[in-house]
Amino acid sequence: MIRKFDTKVQHLKYKVLREVARSAFQDDLHHAVYSIPQKIVQGPEATMRCCIYKERAIVGERINIAMGGNAENPNVIEVLDIACDECPVGGYEVSDACRGCIAHRCEDVCKRNAITFDKHQKAHIDKEKCVECGRCAQVCPYTAIRNQKRPCQNACKVKAISMDDNKKALIDNNKCISCGACVYQCPFGAIMDKSQIVDVVNLIKESHDNRDYKLYAVVAPSIASQFSYANLGQIISAIKKLGFYTVIEAALGADMVADSEADELIEKGFLTSSCCPAFVDYIKKQFPAMVEHISHNPSPMTAISRYIKKTDPTSKVVFIGPCTAKKMELKRPEVAPYVDNVITFEELQALIDSRDINLEELPLDSLDNASYFGRIFARSGGLSEAVKEAIKEKGIEDFDLNPIACDGIEACRTALLKASKKVLPNNFIEGMACIGGCIGGAGCLTHGEKNKKEVDDYGKESLEKTIQDAIAPYKN
Amino acid sequence: MNIYVCVGSSCHLKGSYDVIQLMKQELAAHHLEDKVNLSAAFCLGKCKDGVSVKINDEIICGVSKDNFNEFFEKHVFSHFS
Numbered sequence: 001m002i003r004k005f006d007t008k009v010q011h012l013k014y015k016v017l018r019e020v021a022r023s024a025f026q027d028d029l030h031h032a033v034y035s036i037p038q039k040i041v042q043g044p045e046a047t048m049r050c051c052i053y054k055e056r057a058i059v060g061e062r063i064n065i066a067m068g069g070n071a072e073n074p075n076v077i078e079v080l081d082i083a084c085d086e087c088p089v090g091g092y093e094v095s096d097a098c099r100g101c102i103a104h105r106c107e108d109v110c111k112r113n114a115i116t117f118d119k120h121q122k123a124h125i126d127k128e129k130c131v132e133c134g135r136c137a138q139v140c141p142y143t144a145i146r147n148q149k150r151p152c153q154n155a156c157k158v159k160a161i162s163m164d165d166n167k168k169a170l171i172d173n174n175k176c177i178s179c180g181a182c183v184y185q186c187p188f189g190a191i192m193d194k195s196q197i198v199d200v201v202n203l204i205k206e207s208h209d210n211r212d213y214k215l216y217a218v219v220a221p222s223i224a225s226q227f228s229y230a231n232l233g234q235i236i237s238a239i240k241k242l243g244f245y246t247v248i249e250a251a252l253g254a255d256m257v258a259d260s261e262a263d264e265l266i267e268k269g270f271l272t273s274s275c276c277p278a279f280v281d282y283i284k285k286q287f288p289a290m291v292e293h294i295s296h297n298p299s300p301m302t303a304i305s306r307y308i309k310k311t312d313p314t315s316k317v318v319f320i321g322p323c324t325a326k327k328m329e330l331k332r333p334e335v336a337p338y339v340d341n342v343i344t345f346e347e348l349q350a351l352i353d354s355r356d357i358n359l360e361e362l363p364l365d366s367l368d369n370a371s372y373f374g375r376i377f378a379r380s381g382g383l384s385e386a387v388k389e390a391i392k393e394k395g396i397e398d399f400d401l402n403p404i405a406c407d408g409i410e411a412c413r414t415a416l417l418k419a420s421k422k423v424l425p426n427n428f429i430e431g432m433a434c435i436g437g438c439i440g441g442a443g444c445l446t447h448g449e450k451n452k453k454e455v456d457d458y459g460k461e462s463l464e465k466t467i468q469d470a471i472a473p474y475k476n
Numbered sequence: 477m478n479i480y481v482c483v484g485s486s487c488h489l490k491g492s493y494d495v496i497q498l499m500k501q502e503l504a505a506h507h508l509e510d511k512v513n514l515s516a517a518f519c520l521g522k523c524k525d526g527v528s529v530k531i532n533d534e535i536i537c538g539v540s541k542d543n544f545n546e547f548f549e550k551h552v553f554s555h556f557s
Contacts, residue, residue, distance in 0.1 A: 246519035366485040473516035
């Protein structure tokens with residue numbers, strides 16, 4: 001398990017996805033709903049919850065989400081009510097570590113007079129007055145004041161998660177940007193991204209070895225930091241062995257985007273990027289006045305898929321990436337005609353293992369469509385570098401690019417706030433909702449310090465040294 | 477006429493970009509740019525046989541920098557002369 005995932009929650013989710021995919025390949029899905037919970041929770045002792053019956057019931061819910069989830073909920077991120085452990089949500093609270101000191105720094109620093117003391121000089125916080133500023137926690141010499149926040153709420157920087165009357169996590173779809181941070185952070189795995197893995201299995205089966213139509217896989221460049229136990233060339237082999245006709249780099253779409261984004265930026269003078277669907281969704285939901293500044297370019301996924309469908313109109317395209325928000329992007333009318341399904345690296349791992357494909361035994365295949373600049377879109381700052389390069393390659397010298405690479409949605413928020421008040425000194429906002437960029441995506445198998453370097457190294461292996469070299473064959 | 481040059485990973489390594497550049501040059505030299513629609517194809521399924529080029533519905537394999545002129549005369553220019 002350790003070599004494949006960061007956490008046991010991911011591993012559990014993966015096992016369900018793998019078994020669902022296996023059943024789908026065997027045309028046995030209707031039976032799977034009953035057999036998979038028993039297979040995964042063998043008992044007789046409970047290992048995760050109060051009893052094996054609850055564990056199996058939760059696996060049942062996971063199967064439901066692995067098979068597409070609740071169709072009435074338009075969001076791809078969904079709470080599994082019975083899996084939610086109703087974590088405490090007290091906010092700032094004084095713990096037993098309060099010694100009842102006489103300094104009362106907490107009281108001095110509280111601007112709302114929310115701190116009172118009992119007869120033992122122990123502090124208490126008046127929840128009516130407290131605004132959760134956290135100053136008291138900062139100054140307590142005993143670190144006796146803690147913020148009791150749910151991991152999901154803590155992870156959700158757009159504040160889309162609250163709790164319902166039964167203390168279960170509740171996602172506000174009007175705020176949620178489907179970045180998946182809560183999915184990755186919930187220690188009980190009670191929030192999941194809905195899967196299209198069964199649709200992908202069907203696409204593979206119905207192509208009849210690519211005779212009826214050709215099935216293309218478009219992979220995101222962040223794949224370079226994933227599947228650390230195998231070589232990238234072996235993963236490409238595995239994707240083809242699954243039944244895909246060929247594998248194409250989304251990074252080539254990124255090269256295309258960098259080229260046209262440079263033109264658009266020079267024409268308009270100020271732009272925000274449009275590559276990250278969660279960032280775009282965030283602007284639409286929280287900064288509607290800024291929508292006109294979003295680049296009109298499609299995302300790299302959409303750009304490359306559009307090209308594939310142009311050259312091969314009957315083809316089917318599956319995007320494989322680190323991103324849960326891409327599953328939402330897929331629903332947009334300007335994207336839906338070009339991309340058939342989206343799965344994450346987690347789901348790719350499940351697909352590969354559902355066919356018992358041993359990655360380590362496979363030969364090395366190659367993946368070579370894009371330039372260094374297209375490939376480094378996978379990490380924060382890469383898009384800005386690529387746009388800079390595109391401007392340089394066009395020989396434009398009288399445009400002064402001043403980008404700000406926003407790493408994570410909080411940094412995006414700060415830049416958008418400034419821009420909406422016209423005090424942002426930059427003329428290009430690169431917005432990435434996940435910390436680190438796409439390599440921090442919720443659909444990644446692993447997240448680590450080395451990921452950025454791995455993406456950069458992969459970029460340096462490109463045969464094409466410039467963006468123009470990479471996109472030349474596709475320009476007419 | 478529609479010409480697709482395969483730029484799948486295998487053809488790419490064998491020099492499909494060179495073939496595309498030569499094709500653009502030759503089409504321009506013969507003033508055929510308006511009559512030929514040149515695009516890239518991601519995989520023509522003949523990965524083991526060298527750079528593949530699809531002309532209308534025919535696939536020609538093993539095109540390279542070295543035999544390009546011969547290929548161009550035979551498969552492209554002959555259609556117009």
